[in-house]
Amino acid sequence: MDIKRVGIVGSGIMGSGIAEVAAKAGFEVTLRSRTDEGAQSMVAGLEKSLAKQVDKGRLDDGERTTVQGRVRAVTALSELAECDLVLESIVEELAPKTELFGELDGICGDGAILATNTSTLSVKAVAAATNRPAQVCGIHFFNPATAMPLVELVRADQTSDETLAAARAFAEACGKTVVDVRDQAGFVVNALLFPYLNNAVKLLEAGVANRDDIDAAMKGGCNFPMGPLELLDLVGLDTSLAIIEALHAEFKDPNYEPAPMLAALVQDGKLGRKTGAGFYDYSKK
Numbered sequence: 001m002d003i004k005r006v007g008i009v010g011s012g013i014m015g016s017g018i019a020e021v022a023a024k025a026g027f028e029v030t031l032r033s034r035t036d037e038g039a040q041s042m043v044a045g046l047e048k049s050l051a052k053q054v055d056k057g058r059l060d061d062g063e064r065t066t067v068q069g070r071v072r073a074v075t076a077l078s079e080l081a082e083c084d085l086v087l088e089s090i091v092e093e094l095a096p097k098t099e100l101f102g103e104l105d106g107i108c109g110d111g112a113i114l115a116t117n118t119s120t121l122s123v124k125a126v127a128a129a130t131n132r133p134a135q136v137c138g139i140h141f142f143n144p145a146t147a148m149p150l151v152e153l154v155r156a157d158q159t160s161d162e163t164l165a166a167a168r169a170f171a172e173a174c175g176k177t178v179v180d181v182r183d184q185a186g187f188v189v190n191a192l193l194f195p196y197l198n199n200a201v202k203l204l205e206a207g208v209a210n211r212d213d214i215d216a217a218m219k220g221g222c223n224f225p226m227g228p229l230e231l232l233d234l235v236g237l238d239t240s241l242a243i244i245e246a247l248h249a250e251f252k253d254p255n256y257e258p259a260p261m262l263a264a265l266v267q268d269g270k271l272g273r274k275t276g277a278g279f280y281d282y283s284k285k
């Protein structure tokens, strides 16, 4: 199937980034936020990001206008009725995702593909909320979606070959490298990454080193571009906690038992960069 119109549900970190990537790749994008405020802030974020690229000479004025013109921010889910592909990127919790997929199934055309950007949750469980499980898959982008080259393409039990081929073509048109993964919590990247991130918090709790030294150690010792605590702040501590909890539930491995400090920060509303504070303070930056 030929994908031209893409709907994105969720205007947070990932939804906004994917909207920009898809619009730059030439797709007509409808981005759905639950509130006018969310929709407006996503449009403002897109304008700011494109303006930066124009300033740096990476985009010309004409391209900026074209890309901006391809993105429409809406609040009603029914506006996604004409989309060929709808990619969900809302909060990392199963209940809201299944509810959303049930609604999208009733709204979208029979041929439309419904995909999830979940980091860890079961694509099969999300597909089960629809009457089109063959047309449901995972298209897992990485953060920031505008810069990270990878997409994990997730095949659930009933995903058809046609659906996967169309989803792959979409991700490749967005300039991404695609890897095929099975529908298992964390897929490849997060199943390997999150025990490491979680253990970094446990080292901090145990007083083995302070925050800055833990991050400096992994940057200097492993040549990683970011330290683990900086990376957790970038991902979002609520999303990170949800990922670690899902991995723990699936694998029962003590390495996946969430670090209490992570849960405490989430409890305090310190979710990382998106709220201005997490392991680091971003309020003055």
Ligand SMILES: NC(=O)c1ccc[n+]([C@@H]2O[C@H](COP(=O)([O-])OP(=O)(O)OC[C@H]3O[C@@H](n4cnc5c(N)ncnc54)[C@H](O)[C@@H]3O)[C@@H](O)[C@H]2O)c1
Pocket (backbone or CB within 6 Å): 010, 011, 012, 013, 014, 015, 034, 038, 089, 090, 091, 092, 093, 096, 117, 118, 119, 120, 140, 141, 142, 143, 234, 235, 236, 239, 274
């Ligand atoms: N942050 C990352 O590094 C990252 C990377 C890859 C994939 N993901 C996945 O992308 C998805 C979104 O993550 P994010 O980082 O953009 O989160 P975010 O917190 O930045 O945004 C979440 C969005 O979901 C909306 N939302 C919350 N509850 C909702 C509900 N009940 N119904 C509809 N919308 C609701 C919020 O208003 C917000 O716009 C998650 O599934 C996450 O696992 C995140």
